[in-house]
Amino acid sequence: QSALTQPASVSGSPGQSITISCTGTSSDVGSYNLVSWYQQHPGKAPKLMIYEGSKRPSGVSNRFSGSKSGNTASLTISGLQAEDEADYYCCSYAGSSTLYVFGTGTKVTVL
Amino acid sequence: QVQLQESGPGLVKPSGTLSLTCAVSGGSISSSNWWSWVRQPPGKGLEWIGEIYHSGSTNYNPSLKSRVTISVDKSKNQFSLKLSSVTAADTAVYYCARDRGEGDGFDIWGQGTMVTVSS
Numbered sequence: 606q607s608a609l610t611q612p613a614s615v616s617g618s619p620g621q622s623i624t625i626s627c628t629g630t631s632s633d634v635g636s637y638n639l640v641s642w643y644q645q646h647p648g649k650a651p652k653l654m655i656y657e658g659s660k661r662p663s664g665v666s667n668r669f670s671g672s673k674s675g676n677t678a679s680l681t682i683s684g685l686q687a688e689d690e691a692d693y694y695c696c697s698y699a700g701s702s703t704l705y706v707f708g709t710g711t712k713v714t715v716l
Numbered sequence: 717q718v719q720l721q722e723s724g725p726g727l728v729k730p731s732g733t734l735s736l737t738c739a740v741s742g743g744s745i746s747s748s749n750w751w752s753w754v755r756q757p758p759g760k761g762l763e764w765i766g767e768i769y770h771s772g773s774t775n776y777n778p779s780l781k782s783r784v785t786i787s788v789d790k791s792k793n794q795f796s797l798k799l800s801s802v803t804a805a806d807t808a809v810y811y812c813a814r815d816r817g818e819g820d821g822f823d824i825w826g827q828g829t830m831v832t833v834s835s
Contacts, residue, residue, distance in 0.1 A: 606778070606779075608761065637819060639818075639821070641820065641822070650826065651754075651762065651811070652825070656816060656823070694761065694762050696822075698819025698820075701775075703777070704777070704819065705752075705777075706764070707761055707762040707763065707764065710762070
C-alpha cells in the first residue's frame with residue numbers, strides 16, 4: 606500500500622485561503638468516507654483536525670474544512686493565520702487488511 | 717481527559733528488539749476504542765504500525781507484520797509494542813494514539829518517544 610500523495614508545500618498570506626490535496630486510489634480514499642487530517646507543529650505530536658472527511662472535532666476552528674471528490678480528499682484552511690504554519694498529513698482507511706495509510710505530508714507556510 | 721504517555725529505551729542495537737509501552741491515564745483501556753502505534757522517521761512522514769483492542773485482538777501494517785507484536789495489559793491500563801530485527805531504518809519517533817474506531821482516525825496522541833537504532 607503506497608502513501609497517499611500530497612503536495613510537498615503550500616503557502617499563503619495571512620487572511621487568504623489555501624487547499625491541500627490528498628490523492629489516493631479506489632482502494633482507499635475513493636472507497637471510504639474515512640479520511641482524517643492532522644496538523645503537526647515542529648517537535649509536537651500530530652493533532653486531529655478533520656475526521657470522516659469533513660467533520661471537525663470539538664475545539665478545532667471552523668476555518669478548517671474537508672471535502673472529497675473521487676480518489677482525492679482536500680483540506681481547506683480559510684482566513685490563514687500565522688499559527689496555521691505547520692505540517693499537515695492526511696490519512697485514509699484502506700480496508701481490513703491494511704487499515705490505515707498516511708499521506709506524504711504538506712508543509713504550510715504563512716508568508 | 718484521556719492522556720497517553722510512551723516509555724522505553726531510546727537506543728536499541730541493530731538486530732535487537734525495540735520495546736515500548738504506552739500508559740493510558742484519565743480513562744480505561746477497556747473502553748470501546750482501539751489503541752495504535754504510529755512512527756515518524758526524522759524529517760519524514762507518519763507510518764501506522766498496528767493496533768490492539770482490550771480483548772487482545774490486533775491488526776498490523778502488512779509491511780511490518782512479520783516483526784511486530786502489540787499486546788495489552790489491562791491491569792496496568794497500558795499497551796505495548798515490540799519490533800524485532802531492527803535496523804537503522806527503524807529509527808523514528810514512536811507515538812501511541814487512540815483510534816476513534818472503524819477506520820476513523822486518531823483523536824488522542826502521546827507526546828512521542830525517539831528511538832535510535834545504532835551500535
